[in-house]
Amino acid sequence: MATLYPARAIGVDKQLGSIAPxxxxxxxAFTHDYKIIKTIVNGNEVVTE
Structure with a gap:
């Protein structure tokens, strides 16, 4: 994952950087042409198209 290594570098990889329970x-989430269709922050949907 693109975010795992930066999270590991700053010592927060136990909370951030992976998609897991x-x-x-x-x-x-993006469409094939990079239009944002959904954003989830702290487990809550904040933008949905």
């Missing part, structure tokens, strides 16, 4: 969920 118990991890903090900050995700953005």
């Amino acid at each position: 118990g991890m903090v969920a900050n995700l953005t």
Whole structure:
């Protein structure tokens, strides 16, 4: 994952950097042409199209 190594470098890889149960969920979903369709922050949907 693109965020695992930076999270590991600053010592927060036990909470951030992977998609897995118990991890903090900050995700953005895009269409094939990079339009944002969903954003999830701390496990809560904040943007949905």
